[in-house]
Amino acid sequence: MSDQRSSDDPRRAVPRTDALLAEPAVHAAEQRLGRDLVKAAVQRVQGRIRSGELAAPDAVAAVLDALPPTAGSLRPVLNATGVLVHTNLGRAPLSPAAVEAIAAAAGTTDVELDLRTGRRGPRGEAALDALLEAVPAAEAALVVNNCAAALALVATALGQGRELVIARGELVEIGDGFRIPDLLESTGARLREVGTTNRVTVEDYRAALTPETGAVLKVHPSNFVVRGFTRSAGIGELAAALAGTGVPLVADVGSGLLRAHPLLPDEPDLQSTLAAGADLVLASGDKLLGGPQAGLVLGRADLVQRLRRHPLYRALRVDKTTLAALEATLRGPQPPVQQLLAADLAGLRARAATIAGRLTGAGVDARVVDAPGRVGGGGAPEHPLTGVAVSLPAAFAEPLRLGARPVVGYVEDGRTLLNLRSLLTDDDAALADAVLEVAEKWT
Missing domain, CATH: 3.90.1150.180 (Aspartate Aminotransferase, domain 1)
Known part of the structure; x- marks a missing residue:
């Protein structure tokens, strides 16, 4: 009787780990996904066989079914x-052209090498050229890892130890508990708030200027909207008021819209904002532009160069795959978001x-x-x-x-x-x- 119970015990039928890993299909999956991930799936299947939930002959198929499509945990949705x-879903889906560009850039590339001379070359030059072609009002451009990073770089380079003038109604929270005033003050800049929550005039900005002013900021309020008795100062008005003062006007337009769009009449865009007189304009690359996560900075060449030479820029610059995806988004076919x-x-x-x-x-x-x-x-x-x-x-x-x-x-x-x-x-x-x-x- 005990021999019968022993022969029926499913634990006796559990395949060995090395035997399952040696199965051709499982071994091929190990080459693609890595040994640790595949071994963990094997052990889970062995546990199911041991408990009697799964028959031993189905072990290989069960291991393959339990494996993820890639070694990463992110899933297409x-x-x-x-x-x-x-x-929450990763913002802009990349275009096929951008995906191909990332794959091409994933290996060894000429990201900082001039193949003609064999010497070090400018990093991301082609992507920056594509940006400048798309926004001709800009003299120069640089790219960092997101729009908050672009704002932090500007605040540090232009406002550290100085004052940044900003309307009270633009001191908004930008998501996940992060707030514009906290971000700006963390750089060592002092905020000079002007106007009220619902109304601010050019005269308010002009009265706030002192020898300590590092820049005037205009920040897109994102999902925050004030209705009714409101007033704000436009870029053109502010540019005229700042003419001759030497104080730069910086506009964070947020969404990355390159040019005005008929469906979004009130959404600021990079080209129009610069043409209206902004000295620098900041935006996200992974929103309406439809590219990878990136912070775009475009505008006056001297100010862009000042940002580029600041030590903080080194910590915020993007990698080769982001540069490749951004260039392909700008030069390639219309991305999915558009x-x-x-x-x-x-x-x-x-x-x-x-x-x-x-x-x-x-x-x-x-x-x-x-x-x-x-x-x-x-x-x-x-x-x-x-x-x-x-x-x-x-x-x-x-x-x-x-x-x-x-x-x-x-x-x-x-x-x-x-x-x-x-x-x-x-x-x-x-x-x-x-x-x-x-x-x-x-x-």
Whole structure:
């Protein structure tokens, strides 16, 4: 009797670790993902066999199923939130051209080598040239790792031990608890606040100027909006007021819009801001520009050079893959964010109808509804975008997030909405597949 129990014991059938690792498919996965990650998956499968949950002959297939697609933990997600630049989802999706450029730059490159002379060359020159071609009002440019870093570099180089003049209504929080005044003061600059929360005039700025003034700052208030009895000073007004004072005017426009866009009439852009008289303009590369995370600084050549020569710049500069992605975004085909921004309502409705038709044909309660989209990332908070969503029962939301290809939508009025405004046409089939996979598990 005891011999029978021993032969039925699933622990006796557990394959050895070295035997599983030697299986050709598992060994190939180890070469791609690394031994530690694959060995951990093997041990989890052995545990399932030991507990009787899994049969030993299925071990290899179970190991392969348990492995992630890459050695990293980040997973591709379908953004069905309707928010084009979603901070929690990595902001701007890169264009295929930018992805290819990153792959080309990932190995040994000529990032700081002049191949013609064999000597050290200027870092990121091609990406900077592409920026200057896109924003001809700028004399020079540099790139750091994000827009907050650009602002910190400016505040340090121009305002350390001096005063930075800024309107009270622009001392905003920029996300995750970080606040503009804290960031600026951490550089050793002193803030000279002018105006009130809702109103500031050119005279307020002019009265604040002293020999201690390092710069005047204009900061995009992001999602903070004041309505009603308000007033602000424009770039052109401030530039005229500062003429001849030697005090630089620095504008943080935030979203990275290169030029004025008809759908976003109130959103500041780099070209117009410089043309209006700003000496330096700062922006993000991973928002409406549609590129990698980066902080862009464009403007007067002497000021840009002053920033470039500051010791802090060395700590903030970007790597070769960011430079490659930025250049490809600027020179290559239209990046996804700009395609999404240009989507038309009729096209969105046609796409939604096709997806809903496929789902209803499989017995899913799917409907087409109008649902506004948003730029996101603090851009154009007052200008919702027309959009269309596929509406499903509310219970779909969580399993869609946890699926093999996660889909992030949102629940509104008791329904899960999958907003197509933030999805490219090429994503439609994958979206429908993900919904059908969830529906099949329920039925």
